[in-house]
Amino acid sequence: xxxxxxxxxxxxxxxxxxxxxxxxxxxxxxxxxxxxxxxxxxxxxxxxxxxxxxxxxxxxxxxxxxxxxxxxxxxxxxxxxxxxxxxxxxxxxxxxxxxxxxxxxxxxxxxxxxxxxxxxxxxxxxxxxxxxxxxxxxxxxxxxxxxxxxxxxxxxxxxxxxxxxxxxxxxxxxxxxxxxxxxxxxxxxxxxxxxxxxxxxxxxxxxxxxxxxxxxxxxxxxxxxxxxxxxxxxxxxxxxxxxxxxxxxxxxxxxxxxxxxxxxxxxxxxxxxxxxxxxxxxxxxxxxxxxxxxxxxxxxxxxxxxxxxxxxxxxxxxxxxxxxxxxxxxxxxxxxxxxxxxxxxxxxxxxxxxxxxxxxxxxxxxxxxxxxxxxxxxxxxxxxxxxxxxxxxxxxxxxxxxxxxxxxxxxxxxxxxxxxxxxxxxxxxxxxxxxxxxxxxxxxxxxxxxxxxxxxxxxxxxxxxxxxxx
Amino acid sequence: xxxxxxxxxxxxxxxxxxxxxxxxxxxxxxxxxxxxxxxxxxxxxxxxxxxxxxxxxxxxxxxxxxxxxxxxxxxxxxxxxxxxxxxxxxxxxxxxxxxxxxxxxxxxxxxxxxxxxxxxxxxxxxxxxxxxxxxxxxxxxxxxxxxxxxxxxxxxxxxxxxxxxxxxxxxxxxxxxxxxxxxxxxxxxxxxxxxxxxxxxxxxxxxxxxxxxxxxxxxxxxxxxxxxxxxxxxxxxxxxxxxxxxxxxxxxxxxxxxxxxxxxxxxxxxxxxxxxxxxxxxxxxxxxxxxxxxxxxxxxxxxxxxxxxxxxxxxxxxxxxxxxxxxxxxxxxxxxxxxxxxxxxxxxxxxxxxxxxxxxxxxxxxxxxxxxxxxxxxxxxxxxxxxxxxxxxxxxxxxxxxxxxxxxxxxxxxxxxxxxxxxxxxxxxxxxxxxxxxxxxxxxxxxxxxxxxxxxxxxxxxxxxxxxxx
Numbered sequence: 001x002x003x004x005x006x007x008x009x010x011x012x013x014x015x016x017x018x019x020x021x022x023x024x025x026x027x028x029x030x031x032x033x034x035x036x037x038x039x040x041x042x043x044x045x046x047x048x049x050x051x052x053x054x055x056x057x058x059x060x061x062x063x064x065x066x067x068x069x070x071x072x073x074x075x076x077x078x079x080x081x082x083x084x085x086x087x088x089x090x091x092x093x094x095x096x097x098x099x100x101x102x103x104x105x106x107x108x109x110x111x112x113x114x115x116x117x118x119x120x121x122x123x124x125x126x127x128x129x130x131x132x133x134x135x136x137x138x139x140x141x142x143x144x145x146x147x148x149x150x151x152x153x154x155x156x157x158x159x160x161x162x163x164x165x166x167x168x169x170x171x172x173x174x175x176x177x178x179x180x181x182x183x184x185x186x187x188x189x190x191x192x193x194x195x196x197x198x199x200x201x202x203x204x205x206x207x208x209x210x211x212x213x214x215x216x217x218x219x220x221x222x223x224x225x226x227x228x229x230x231x232x233x234x235x236x237x238x239x240x241x242x243x244x245x246x247x248x249x250x251x252x253x254x255x256x257x258x259x260x261x262x263x264x265x266x267x268x269x270x271x272x273x274x275x276x277x278x279x280x281x282x283x284x285x286x287x288x289x290x291x292x293x294x295x296x297x298x299x300x301x302x303x304x305x306x307x308x309x310x311x312x313x314x315x316x317x318x319x320x321x322x323x324x325x326x327x328x329x330x331x332x333x334x335x336x337x338x339x340x341x342x343x344x345x346x347x348x349x350x351x352x353x354x355x356x357x358x359x360x361x362x363x364x365x366x367x368x369x370x371x372x373x374x375x376x377x378x379x380x381x382x383x384x385x386x387x388x389x390x391x392x393x394x395x396x397x398x399x400x401x402x403x404x405x406x407x408x409x410x411x412x413x414x415x416x417x418x419x420x421x422x423x424x425x426x427x428x429x430x431x432x433x434x435x436x437x438x439x440x441x442x443x444x445x446x447x448x449x450x451x452x453x454x455x456x457x458x459x460x461x462x463x464x465x466x467x468x469x470x
Numbered sequence: 471x472x473x474x475x476x477x478x479x480x481x482x483x484x485x486x487x488x489x490x491x492x493x494x495x496x497x498x499x500x501x502x503x504x505x506x507x508x509x510x511x512x513x514x515x516x517x518x519x520x521x522x523x524x525x526x527x528x529x530x531x532x533x534x535x536x537x538x539x540x541x542x543x544x545x546x547x548x549x550x551x552x553x554x555x556x557x558x559x560x561x562x563x564x565x566x567x568x569x570x571x572x573x574x575x576x577x578x579x580x581x582x583x584x585x586x587x588x589x590x591x592x593x594x595x596x597x598x599x600x601x602x603x604x605x606x607x608x609x610x611x612x613x614x615x616x617x618x619x620x621x622x623x624x625x626x627x628x629x630x631x632x633x634x635x636x637x638x639x640x641x642x643x644x645x646x647x648x649x650x651x652x653x654x655x656x657x658x659x660x661x662x663x664x665x666x667x668x669x670x671x672x673x674x675x676x677x678x679x680x681x682x683x684x685x686x687x688x689x690x691x692x693x694x695x696x697x698x699x700x701x702x703x704x705x706x707x708x709x710x711x712x713x714x715x716x717x718x719x720x721x722x723x724x725x726x727x728x729x730x731x732x733x734x735x736x737x738x739x740x741x742x743x744x745x746x747x748x749x750x751x752x753x754x755x756x757x758x759x760x761x762x763x764x765x766x767x768x769x770x771x772x773x774x775x776x777x778x779x780x781x782x783x784x785x786x787x788x789x790x791x792x793x794x795x796x797x798x799x800x801x802x803x804x805x806x807x808x809x810x811x812x813x814x815x816x817x818x819x820x821x822x823x824x825x826x827x828x829x830x831x832x833x834x835x836x837x838x839x840x841x842x843x844x845x846x847x848x849x850x851x852x853x854x855x856x857x858x859x860x861x862x863x864x865x866x867x868x869x870x871x872x873x874x875x876x877x878x879x880x881x882x883x884x885x886x887x888x889x890x891x892x893x894x895x896x897x898x899x900x901x902x903x904x905x906x907x908x909x910x911x912x913x914x915x916x917x918x919x920x921x922x923x924x925x926x927x928x929x930x931x932x933x934x935x936x937x938x939x940x
Contacts, residue, residue, distance in 0.1 A: 043717065043920075050927025054934050245717050247513065247920075447922030449936065450513075450717075455915035457520025459940070464524050466919065467937040470929070 004036055004062060004461040008078055011116045014139040018155025018171040022189050026141050026157055032222035033118050033143070034078070039064045039461050042081065042244065044451045045263075046072075046468055051442035052087055053107050056468040062453060062461055065244075066117075067263065067280050069446075071109035079112065082120040082142075083281060083297045086110050087439055088150075088426060089125045089135065096132040108133050115140045117148075120158070121297045121314045124150030128168045144225050145233065145298055146174075147314045147331050159192070160225035161217050161315070163331045163353060176225070177208070177217040179331060179353040193217070195354050195372065199415065202407030206352075209402070212374050216334065216356055228358075229334055232317060236283060236300070239265045257431055259443035264295075273308065277427045277440040290325070292429030294440070303339070311423050313353065324349065324367060328420045334358065345371075350388070350416050370413070372403060388413050474506055474532055474931040478548055481586045484609040488625025488641040492659050496611050496627055502692035503588050503613070504548070509534045509931050512551065512714065514921045515733075516542075516938055521912035522557055523577050526938040532923060532931055535714075536587075537733065537750050539916075541579035549582065552590040552612075553750060553767045556580050557909055558620075558896060559595045559605065566602040578603050585610040587618075590628070591767045591784045594620030598638045614695050615703065615768055616644075617784045617801050629662070630695035631687050631785070633801045633823060646695070647678070647687040649801060649823040663687075665824050665842065669885065672877030676822075679872070682844050686804065686826055698828075699804055702787060706753060706770070709735045727901055729913035734765075743778065747897045747910040760795070762899030764910070773809070781893050783823065794819065794837060798890045804828065815841075820858070820886050840883070842873060858883050 001009075008030050015026045042065030046056045055071040066079045070086025089108040096102050108125055111134055120142040126135040127150045139155040142148060146158040150166045158164065159176035168184045175192035182198035190196070193208030208216075218227045243249070243263050254260050254272040261280040268286035277294040278284065287301035290308030295301055300317040309326040312318060316329045320337030324346045329335060330353030337343035341359050345351070346367030357363070357375045365371060365381065370391050373384040383401030391398075394409030405412070424430065428438025453463045471479075478500050485496045512535030516526045525541040536549045540556025559578040566572050578595055581604055590612040596605040597620045609625040612618060616628040620636045628634065629646035638654045645662035652668035660666070663678030678686075688697045713719070713733050724730050724742040731750040738756035747764040748754065757771035760778030765771055770787040779796040782788060786799045790807030794816045799805060800823030807813035811829050815821070816837030827833070827845045835841060835851065840861050843854040853871030861868075864879030875882070894900065898908025923933045 048922060048924055048934055050924055050929065247715050247717060445925035447925045448920075449922060449934075450918075450920040452518060452917030452919060454518055454520055455917045459520065464518055464919075465939040467939075469935040469937075 002036065002461065003459055004034075004039055004078075007060070007062065007076065007462070008034055008116060010076065011078065011114055011139070011141065014114050015141050015155060015157060018139055019157060019173065021187070022171075022173055024157060024173055024189075028221065029141065029143060029157075029223040030116065032224050034080075034116075036461060039078070039080065040453060040455065044068070044079075044463065045448045046451070048447040048449060048468075049442060049445065051437075053089075053091070054468060054470050055107075055109065056449075056466065058451075058463065058467070059465045061463060063451065063463055064453070071107055073109055073111045074113075076114050077112050078116045078118075079120075080116075080118050082117040082122065083279075084110055084112070084117075084122045085279075085297070086135075087442065088123065090132065096129060104133055106133050108135060110135045110137075112137045114138055115142075117142045119144045119146075119298075121145075121147045121149070123147070123297070123314065124166070126150065126152055127166045128152040130168075143223060144230070145315055145332070149314065149331070159223060160219060161229065161332055161354075163315075165331070165353070176219050177213060177229075177332065177354055193354075195352060197412075199407070199412075201411040201415075202405065202409070204352075204403070204405050204412065206373055206403045208356075208374060212356075229317070229332075232300075232334075232336075233298075236265075239267070239283070240281070256444075257428075257441060259428075259440045261443065261446070268303075275427075275429050275431045275438075275440050277438075277443060279439075279443075292424060292427075294423075294427045294429070304337075307347065309424055309429055311420060311427075313423075321345065326420070327351065328416075328423075330355065337363070348388070350413075350420070355384075373401065472506065472931065473929055474504075474509055474548070477530070477532065477546065477932070478504055478586060480546065481548065481584055481609070481611065484584050485611050485625060485627060488609055489627060489643065491657070492641075492643055494627060494643055494659075498691065499611065499613060499627075499693040500586065502694050504550075504586075506931060509548070509550065510923060510925065514538070514549075514933065515918045516921070518917040518919060518938075519912060519915065521907075523559075523561070524938060524940050525577075525579065526919075526936065528921075528933065528937070529935045531933060533921065533933055534923070541577055543579055543581045544583075546584050547582050548586045548588075549590075550586075550588050552587045552592065554580055554582070554587075554592045555749075555767070556605075557912065558593065560602065566599060574603055576603050578605060580605045580607075582607045584608055585612075587612045589614045589768075590616050590618060592618045593767070593784065594636070596620065596622055597636045598622040600638075613693060614700070615785055615802070619784065619801070629693060630689060631699065631802055631824075633785075635801070635823070646689050647683060647699075647802065647824055663824075665822060667882075669877070669882075671881040672875065672879070672885075674822075674873070674875050674882065676843050676873045678826075678844060682826075699787075699802075702770075702804075702806075703768075706735075709737070709753070710751065726914075727898075727911060729898075729910045731913065731916070738773075745897075745899050745901045745908075745910050747908070747913060749909075749913075762894060762897075764893075764897045764899070774807075777817065779894055779899055781890060781897075783893075791815065796890070797821065798886070798893075800825065807833070818858070820883075820890070825854075843871065 044063040047069040052070045057073045059075040061077045063079045065081035068084045140153045142158040144160040147163040151164040155171040161177045162174040163179045165181035171187045173189045178194040193213040195206040197204040255274045257274045258276040260278040263280035264282040270284045271288045273291035275292045282295040283300040285302045288305040292309040293306045295312045296314040298315045299312045302319045304318045304321045307325045311328045313331045315332040318335045321343040327349040329351045333355045336358045345365045348368040352372040368388045369385045392410040398405045428440035430436040514533040517539040522540045527543045529545040531547045533549045535551035538554045610623045612628040614630040617633040621634040625641040631647045632644040633649045635651035641657045643659045648664040663683040665676040667674040725744045727744045728746040730748040733750035734752040740754045741758045743761035745762045752765040753770040755772045758775040762779040763776045765782045766784040768785045769782045772789045774788045774791045777795045781798045783801045785802040788805045791813040797819040799821045803825045806828045815835045818838040822842040838858045839855045862880040868875045898910035900906040
């Protein structure tokens with residue numbers, strides 16, 4: 001048996017044990033997703049900057065095509081074309097979340113063990129007070145375009161396009177295109193197309209109708225993705241190859257205060273403002289990015305204009321659209337206008353993660369609105385948007401179409417706005433006169449160490465152990 | 471002061487201390503050779519194969535553009551566009567040279583410390599019985615296209631195109647285009663253009679006339695190279711850039727039993743036979759390489775035909791020439807025919823290292839001859855070639871032109887022939903039916919880890935510490 005197969009079989013057996021009782025067998029997913037030849041073909045890369053603590057320790061794994069930044073320890077794992085971005089890890093001396101007066105004894109690090117991540121994003125830092133110095137992923141399988149954002153996981157399966165955000169997850173399954181930010185979950189199975197935010201002060205819950213979701217994201221019998229959103233990504237996959245084929249790219253023209261990762265696709269007439277971050281594996285084509293905007297991993301901005309201070313979260317897609325100043329577009333949101341049916345979104349809006357906007361005619365969303373769910377026409381706006389000021393008046397409960405919200409609307413909006421500001425700050429959107437540095441400034445001038453596996457012999461496909469330190 | 475400057479200043483001060491008394495200041499060489507911007511621009515690479523023990527440990531250094539293979543430990547050094555090829559290191563259990571019944575306790579490794587190597591080749595293994603498990607280079611500066619072959623060095627300066635072979639060298643200076651294989655030397659200065667082989671049974675000594683050497687290899691006041699041989703290399707330098715710019719090259723057509731390194735330039739109508747090794751930074755243009763041939767680092771074969779079983783040693787150049795079966799062309803030899811003045815060399819010849827053959831008309835060297843020195847015409851052959859059988863009859867001394875030989879001619883020829891066989895064997899020239907593997911077979915399917923320095927900050931130009939293990 002090849003070492004690669006052994007590696008994956010170990011992950012499968014550990015995960016299946018964890019998911020015992022949820023009638024799930026990860027074997028089908030792994031057999032269908034993993035292709036030994038592809039695991040051989042792509043190099044992994046580790047980012048070197050003067051601004052991120054450097055420590056990469058890596059053993060007994062295949063990390064084909066994956067990107068690592070900051071302190072990352074990886075062992076006995078398969079990490080395929082994933083982004084492990086440790087630029088928001090806590091530093092030695094930082095206060096522990098929830099326990100403000102206890103400083104961290106060490107820099108935080110990402111540790112991934114006995115796991116399989118497939119085209120997955122890992123970002124932010126541990127929000128688990130039990131392990132403030134360790135952002136840990138164990139015995140877990142994450143499928144295509146899933147996002148593990150500030151969440152520690154043990155024994156979990158994430159379906160394609162699933163997102164777990166700022167939480168701790170034990171022995172659970174998150175369905176395709178589901179977004180969960182729910183503190184802590186044990187041994188749960190979250191159905192497909194669920195958007196669920198649970199907080200002591202409020203709970204937001206939406207679920208896509210099955211017949212709608214199945215058109216956009218569906219998985220086959222082997223949990224492999226299909227549908228409109230997957231096709232959108234698949235059609236553009238080839239554009240990335242060039243980035244990996246050459247060592248140095250022709251420098252692009254963008255302001256000194258901005259960072260455009262050399263592993264991002266930049267096409268067409270694209271204009272980049274000040275303090276902008278374009279992350280690796282972002283995709284820009286005829287994109288106009290206003291000052292302080294960012295486009296995160298696996299996010300697409302095509303024939304679109306972001307007016308400024310816009311967050312385009314991991315996996316969000318914005319096509320034939322204009323997005324107003326300080327409007328936030330959440331994880332995996334699919335804002336898909338057409339040439340003949342553009343989407344215009346006002347300023348200060350919050351587009352919830354995993355929202356689908358795909359109109360047949362021009363669609364206009366006013367300023368300062370909360371937006372969620374599935375929108376194809378003006379008529380859909382009634383049940384899937386609400387002005388922030390109206391939402392803030394909710395005291396106990398609101399049912400609107402398939403959305404059920406309970407708790408304090410004002411607290412919900414405040415939490416979101418605080419977070420958006422926090423994201424803009426972290427990304428360097430407020431950088432001025434050398435102050436308020438963020439990813440847009442610290443992510444410039446990245447050097448890369450690239451790593452390849454053994455090409456032959458008994459270790460074929462396994463990457464030699466590598467340890468990188470300052 | 472930049473970290474790079476500090477690094478080089480430390481090397482200079484250590485070397486100058488070692489060379490105290492030989493009125494030499496390495497400062498001039500380092501200031502003229504080292505360009506901080508170039509040290510930033512090129513990535514280093516480490517070769518991964520199933521056939522070489524893997525251990526790369528590297529600290530506090532700049533290794534821009536350099537290649538490493540096998541067990542290499544590097545610290546506090548600048549290694550610029552050099553080849554550190556540890557594929558002939560001794561293995562645990564191998565007998566120590568000279569002390570056949572004592573096996574090595576560990577795999578041998580190359581250790582480079584407090585040194586500056588500039589476009590230098592390091593190959594073979596330690597021939598120093600004091601350190602059989604360590605091929606060590608310390609407090610040493612090696613200039614352009616110098617070869618450190620199986621030699622341990624402490625506190626030495628090698629001028630451009632100098633070669634030290636199978637020896638131990640302490641606090642010594644080797645002049646430009648000098649070849650030395652002399653057991654052990656302490657605090658010596660070897661003049662320019664010296665070809666010196668010293669052995670208990672014989673001594674071979676030739677020295678180029680100053681006025682001739684100055685046309686081919688000369689150094690300026692800052693010990694930087696110039697002259698015809700340097701120009702030859704310089705003119706072809708740009709051809710290598712493409713190799714470093716792309717990640718995967720179009721596969722070439724050559725036999726399965728041969729290895730063509732992806733960092734070699736292959737141009738024109740080049741034909742490669744069975745069991746051939748083409749090393750990184752070799753250069754082939756309209757080259758026909760017969761079975762069992764090899765072309766080593768910095769060697770050029772242009773408009774030339776090697777009939778088979780040919781060694782083209784590190785830095786040798788063969789242009790407009792035909793080289794007979796099993797003829798050996800030594801280190802840095804310059805066999806430079808022209809379209810109208812080809813060089814034809816018979817079979818079984820030994821072209822001594824650092825020989826210059828540059829005729830104005832067609833030149834024909836018969837089979838089984840020893841060739842050395844400087845040859846421009848048929849007339850020169852008398853004083854610079856001799857048949858092997860005649861040479862074997864020398865019992866005590868032979869003076870021929872500028873060559874002085876003493877000792878046993880038969881022993882000299884036997885030592886050379888044994889070595890040529892040994893080289894062919896090591897390179898896999900005799901591979902058949904899965905037996906007699908060598909570099910040509912073990913150097914296939916190499917994967918590469920590539921490394922880049924910090925691009926900004928106080929560590930700018932320094933490569934982060936890297937440790938690679940199986």
